[in-house]
Amino acid sequence: xxxPEMLESIKAVEKxxxxxxxxxxxxxxxxxxxxxxxSFHPDFRPDTMRKVTVGPSKGETMPHELVDLxxxxxxxxxxxxxxxxxxxxxxxxxxxxxxxxTSAAIEAKLAGANVLQVTKLRLGDANTMMAQGxxxxxxxxxxxxxxxxxxxxxxxxxxxxxxxxKALVHDAPLVIDWLEDWGCMFSKEADGALVTIHGGGxxxxxxxxxxxxxxxxxxxxxxxxxxxxxxxxxxxxxxIELVLDEEGKCAGAVLTNLETGxxxxxxxxxxxxxxxxxxxxxxxxxxxxxxxxATADGLVMAYRAGAPLIFLDATQIHPTGVAxxxxxIGQLVTEKVRxxxxxxxxxxxxxxxxPLETRDAVSSAIIRECLDRQKGYTTGxxxxxxxxDSPMIEAIHGKGTVQRELPAMYRQFxxxxxxxAQQPVLIYPTLHYxxxxxxxxxxxxxxxxxxxxxxxxxxxxHGRNRLMGNSLLDILxxxxxxxxxxxxxxxxxxxxxxxxEHVKKYHAELDQEGIETDRISPMLLPDYTRKVxxxxxx
Amino acid sequence: xAQLQAVRIHIMGKTYSVPAALTIMKAxxxxxxxxxxxxxxxxGFCGACGTIxxxxxxxxxxxxxxxxxxxxxxxxxxxxxFFPAQAATYHLDQAKPALSQLLKCYPELxxxxxxxxxxxxxxxxxxxxxxxxxxxxxxxxxxxxxxxxCIMCGxxxxxxxxETVPYNVAILARRLYGKYMAKKAQHLAEVVSKIKxxxxxxxxxxxxxxxxxxxxxxxxxxxxxx
Numbered sequence: 009x010x011x012p013e014m015l016e017s018i019k020a021v022e023k024x025x026x027x028x029x030x031x032x033x034x035x036x037x038x039x040x041x042x043x044x045x046x047s048f049h050p051d052f053r054p055d056t057m058r059k060v061t062v063g064p065s066k067g068e069t070m071p072h073e074l075v076d077l078x079x080x081x082x083x084x085x086x087x088x089x090x091x092x093x094x095x096x097x098x099x100x101x102x103x104x105x106x107x108x109x110t111s112a113a114i115e116a117k118l119a120g121a122n123v124l125q126v127t128k129l130r131l132g133d134a135n136t137m138m139a140q141g142x143x144x145x146x147x148x149x150x151x152x153x154x155x156x157x158x159x160x161x162x163x164x165x166x167x168x169x170x171x172x173x174k175a176l177v178h179d180a181p182l183v184i185d186w187l188e189d190w191g192c193m194f195s196k197e198a199d200g201a202l203v204t205i206h207g208g209g210x211x212x213x214x215x216x217x218x219x220x221x222x223x224x225x226x227x228x229x230x231x232x233x234x235x236x237x238x239x240x241x242x243x244x245x246x247x248i249e250l251v252l253d254e255e256g257k258c259a260g261a262v263l264t265n266l267e268t269g270x271x272x273x274x275x276x277x278x279x280x281x282x283x284x285x286x287x288x289x290x291x292x293x294x295x296x297x298x299x300x301x302a303t304a305d306g307l308v309m310a311y312r313a314g315a316p317l318i319f320l321d322a323t324q325i326h327p328t329g330v331a332x333x334x335x336x337i338g339q340l341v342t343e344k345v346r347x348x349x350x351x352x353x354x355x356x357x358x359x360x361x362x363p364l365e366t367r368d369a370v371s372s373a374i375i376r377e378c379l380d381r382q383k384g385y386t387t388g389x390x391x392x393x394x395x396x397d398s399p400m401i402e403a404i405h406g407k408g409t410v411q412r413e414l415p416a417m418y419r420q421f422x423x424x425x426x427x428x429a430q431q432p433v434l435i436y437p438t439l440h441y442x443x444x445x446x447x448x449x450x451x452x453x454x455x456x457x458x459x460x461x462x463x464x465x466x467x468x469x470h471g472r473n474r475l476m477g478n479s480l481l482d483i484l485x486x487x488x489x490x491x492x493x494x495x496x497x498x499x500x501x502x503x504x505x506x507x508x509e510h511v512k513k514y515h516a517e518l519d520q521e522g523i524e525t526d527r528i529s530p531m532l533l534p535d536y537t538r539k540v541x542x543x544x545x546x
Numbered sequence: 547x548a549q550l551q552a553v554r555i556h557i558m559g560k561t562y563s564v565p566a567a568l569t570i571m572k573a574x575x576x577x578x579x580x581x582x583x584x585x586x587x588x589x590g591f592c593g594a595c596g597t598i599x600x601x602x603x604x605x606x607x608x609x610x611x612x613x614x615x616x617x618x619x620x621x622x623x624x625x626x627x628f629f630p631a632q633a634a635t636y637h638l639d640q641a642k643p644a645l646s647q648l649l650k651c652y653p654e655l656x657x658x659x660x661x662x663x664x665x666x667x668x669x670x671x672x673x674x675x676x677x678x679x680x681x682x683x684x685x686x687x688x689x690x691x692x693x694x695x696c697i698m699c700g701x702x703x704x705x706x707x708x709e710t711v712p713y714n715v716a717i718l719a720r721r722l723y724g725k726y727m728a729k730k731a732q733h734l735a736e737v738v739s740k741i742k743x744x745x746x747x748x749x750x751x752x753x754x755x756x757x758x759x760x761x762x763x764x765x766x767x768x769x770x771x772x
Contacts, residue, residue: 038766133586133594147734153746154753155768162765170754178750181737191638191721193690193728200729211770221695224591228698229724232717236635244582266582299587335569335616339589415695419670420590423614533582536575 009333009425014434017355017385021395021432024357029403033351033362041369048372048380051322051472056292062517063311064455070320073289077308080527081515083248084262086508089271091251091262094506096274098124099498100491101260103247103306104282106134107223108463108483108490110230112280113239115491121498124274125239126263128246128283128301128532132231135284135299135464136483139223140342140416142215143484144477145180147202151212153177160478163209163366164443164471167319172469172486175450176478179485184216186488192229194218195413205347207476209366215477220342220416223480245272246305246532249511250279250313250459253504258313258459260506266532275506277498278458280490281306282483285442285464288534291323294439295338305530306465310446312514315454315461319444322472327352327370329438331393333424338438342417343367343476345396349404353395353432354383360394368473371437378436385434393434402429441479443470452490458501460494462486556622570597570612570623584625588613593699596669599623609701611669629700631711634718643726645684652715655681657708664702664712670695674702674712681715687727689719 010018036044046052057069060078070078100116102109105127113125127133146156156177161168184202188194195203195217204213218225234241247261251273260275283306287298296302311317328341346352346363352370354360354377361373378384378392386392402409410429411418421428445467452460463483470478518525551566555573562577571585586594595612599621612625634651641647648655655678664674673692680688693716702712740746756764 038762129582129586130592130594133592135587137592138587138589147731147737149733149736150771152749153741154749157750157753158761158765158768161761166758166761166765174750174754178741178746181734181741184731185734185738188731188734189725191724191726193694193720193724194731196728196731198729200731201733202731206771211768213771219694221591224697225694228717229721232721233638235633236638238635297589299592300581300585335567335572336589336614416591419695420614533580535580536572537578537580538576 010431011388014385018395018432020355020357021353021397025397025400028351028359029400031359033359035362036365036369044372044376045368048375049368050292050294050325053292057321061521061523063514064314064316068317068320071289071291071323073291074286074304074307074320076527077304077529077531078311079518079523080525080529081518082312082511083528084508084511086511086515089508091273091506091508093273094275095272096124098122098274099277100280100494101126101274101276102280102282103261104284105129105131105243106282106284106463106483107136107227107230107480108487109280109282110234111484111487112282112462112491112494114230114234114237115488116495117237117239119492119495121495123239124242126242126245126247126274128244128266130243131234131241132227133299133301134227135302136223136227136480138297138299138340139480140220140340141207141344142217142222142477143184143480144207144210144214144475145184145216145481146177146212146214147181147184148204148212148214151214153180155211156180156214159210159475161471163475164473166471168471169468171450172448175489176469176482176485180481183481183484187226187229190229190233192218192225205344206364207343207347208364208370209475215347217344220344220414226480247309248530249508250309251506251508252313252510254507255504257457257501257503259503275503277501277503278460278494280452280460280462280494281310281446281465282462282487283465287439287442291439294325295329296439297326297329297338297340298439300533303531303534305532306461307445308530310454310459310461313456313459313510315456315459316447317445318447318467319472320442320467322443323439324367324441324443324474325371325437326440327367327374327437328396328435331391331436332387332434334389335424336420337391339420340438340440341396341433341435342414345398345401345414345417348401348409348413350396350398350400353397355385356383366473366475374437387434391436393436395432396435397432398428399430399432441474443467443472443474450489451493452486453493458497460490462490553617553619555617556620558624559622564617566617568617570610570615570617571595573617574612583627584612590614591697593697594627596626596699596701597623598626609667609669611699626701626704629704631700631703631714633711633714636718638721638725641722643686643722647722648681648684648715648718651718652711654708654710655715658682658710659708661707663705663707667701667705669699669701670697672696677716678710678712681719686719686722689716690723693720
């Protein structure tokens, strides 16, 4: 269902395909990359951010949309809300139902803790489910955790927290092994060897995958196992505030039932926040690949309780979001498409960036190509984009590769009568990942005793830019570590009287800074009602 | 693309005019629904937004994912965000990759009539009846392969006249396949034993102690596998 004008533009791409098949676009030098990012990456646009004026990271620059939620009041009135009626008294409370939360809950349960998992939507409703591309781990003989370490640091701009990176690359093969043992169906060769490919910024073929349902396969396996071992779960009940005890230890949370509006107090000896990122805040008006529930709830709650946030001025814009058709704008075209050889091409049929540069660089190059050099294609709804030459995949790897290796992608476009094995697809960068988050150590612990954070809600491991395949890895490495550490910690902790004093203090600080607002947070769900659909509503 | 052309749809029997070419999900939001259930990843992977609908003059019930299917003139629709299907629990470590295991967890499997309603109902266009037939033969590898793209929305179970639960049979088969039938990755086992023996610890610590300039040098000079 491409328009005649689009079909005309595609001809230019087809015309140069044969020639391009033989050419490799030169890599950016470190200097070129820096200049490109500074000129075109949204992180460097001064109009998208401001300094937060309250809380433990006061003075740090963060996106407006996030600062709005931090400079907001609690959903609870801390002066009148009673914590007396404790509905659930557990050892480990896990908040979040994605890959980080579920792996944490499984590990805590297996370690013998009395666990409760709560989540805003359903168990498994999370970005984990949508991650198609793969999961990195140095499992091959030509690879090593040290090379993986270098790639993570280089991708992140060398500012990542070394202890976290060390934990990430060290545990990576253990995580793959753990999943294989749970019956997770990774794509394998006939002899059982795991198939691996490159991702942007990798120096070895280290990306493991399960066709292009990698995250879905991991999530449904973990969900099934969590149910098998009897992890209690409360769905449609997000946490809206953490509860501390009088010594400042994390001691539980207040939940709300999304359907009845009822509140519920959970007391816990350790709490693991695994609520994901902030994609649905649509920073700087970008469309997003993210799940409906990605509204930064965990950042808001942890921050109010006193935990510092880091690297939140660095947002990952994924280079290849759908730019056409309009119905699925902003949705992800997995990086695996580039991993399998598809090049990025402008309307003149030229490559303009090596498709395997890191995500920040590729995104910036696409934005430059469209907005600065005017060599992008602009659709009827004014959405610019460049061509991702997906037919190259079958020219390189043989007929049938797209349907075999990218069934989800193939299906997504086929629904709109676009055959990506035959025709290139139009893409433009889309808001994908929160690089920063709550500061943690290598066990997932925060500065608040008893509060652990795992997954996208945490920050530091990816520095300023995450590489493909390190997010599925991150959630499982730190989910497992946090689950084990929280279970161990909960054995020795004594919880005192429950309080919301920290919320009172936070409100007082808002008043002191003169912030008068009726904003409340966490947001819980974005509001798309009665809005005329626009490009920024993915 | 003409965006402003309107179509009439009926959400749970109530009529709304919405812009053409919207997905069902965006059309419901346009009409004013703030979704709690029936909305998940918004990208066709999570199975939260299974929707059933009918169009005038056609007695057949059709299905789609609200986040992927586009509205049609005069469609009567409702979401089916939850279905009380039965789900077995089992110990994977003690399970067997055999028909007996499938039947132990889901004895009603043998009630399948082969009517093909499940296949017609699957929004992923999977050959559900074929994998159920494979399940009844104990061909677990075939079930795993044919069901791989299942998003577990539950629509198949909701329409099954024999009250089987194809999507839960399928995940059991996939996990049995992954655990017991797929060959183990030898290279993985080797790396795992090295890690557990602490073989990389010293080198990793050394790497983590490098100053940034040294690290940059190592990074910029690392060789890249072709």
